[in-house]
Ligand SMILES: Cc1ncc(C[n+]2csc(CCOP(=O)(O)OP(=O)(O)O)c2C)c(N)n1
């Protein structure tokens with residue numbers, strides 16, 4: 001008997017922008033595109049200001065449960081910036097940076113978390129999917145849409161985001177398998193923020209990386225620094241180009257950290273240490289991009305002040321639009337789950353309509 005090696009695999013890791021804001025290695029072309037770097041920065045700051053306002057709205061009873069994106073800004077914004085308008089995005093539930101870049105409105109995000117079905121359709125981005133709270137289902141939707149693009153011969157790509165915890169779900173493996181075997185135009189980004197509510201990564205999987213989950217499906221897997229907007233943008237752009245050119249799907253694991261509670265219904269102090277969060281804070285994405293811009297004399301204190309004021313104004317306008325939505329019709333909670341309402345719910349719907357407040 002002889003034993004030989006039939007296959008060998010490796011997972012590469014990419015990062016260019018250090019936490020100190022210095023560039024290392026051979027950075028991608030966007031490193032020499034000051035306008036794009038500043039657009040990315042502006043959007044990351046807008047998302048962060050929006051995020052803290054949304055939490056304040058929830059704390060004051062003006063919003064339902066809300067899932068913060070604090071710390072994920074580079075990953076989310078870079079995905080949006082890399083995608084083409086005709087691609088379709090399949091989010092989980094905290095990718096506001098991608099959504100805002102693609103034309104979703106802040107008041108629509110607020111409406112969704114305010115429990116209003118009108119927040120699940122995006123007037124200026126009607127093809128992107130709404131949030132998928134059932135973990136990992138969005139990866140199946142992405143694989144399905146990618147199959148449709150392929151069958152129709154369209155040069156479009158389905159892009160989806162999943163969490164570290166979500167990669168343990170069967171749906172995720174099934175999506176990757178389909179994407180591999182059918183050579184689908186899809187990009188799967190794993191936003192590995194180290195936690196799935198209170199479950200840390202080491203209790204989630206025995207894998208050294210989540211990117212390697214691609215290998216079993218015959219897909220390439222890559223790890224990037226998810227707090228480095230340049231690395232994420234480059235990796236997603238390359239994966240999109242490959243998919244658009246008929247080269248099939250890719251998996252990108254973006255290593256980041258959930259600096260917030262899981263949602264406003266969580267208190268992460270109960271299960272993780274302050275030191276861990278402080279360490280992660282030192283690597284957060286916005287400060288490092290600002291340090292790069294400042295070092296290159298592309299950004300000043302006055303620019304920062306003006307940006308923050310402008311973002312606050314935009315967020316205030318969005319909050320006013322959200323508040324002007326008025327109450328949703330109470331029939332909404334029955335109307336968007338079943339194609340045909342079961343008999344028992346039909347009776348409940350009628351009773352609710354007889355008693356409930358009307359829209360307006
Ligand atoms: C199918 C399913 N199971 C369980 C849940 C409850 N749940 C909501 S969020 C979450 C953790 C997800 O963690 P991860 O995938 O790492 O994403 P993150 O929230 O960290 O971004 C769980 C288990 C759910 N929403 N759907």
Ligand SMILES: [Mg+2]
Pocket residue numbers: 163164165191192193194195196197
């Ligand atoms: Mg997670």
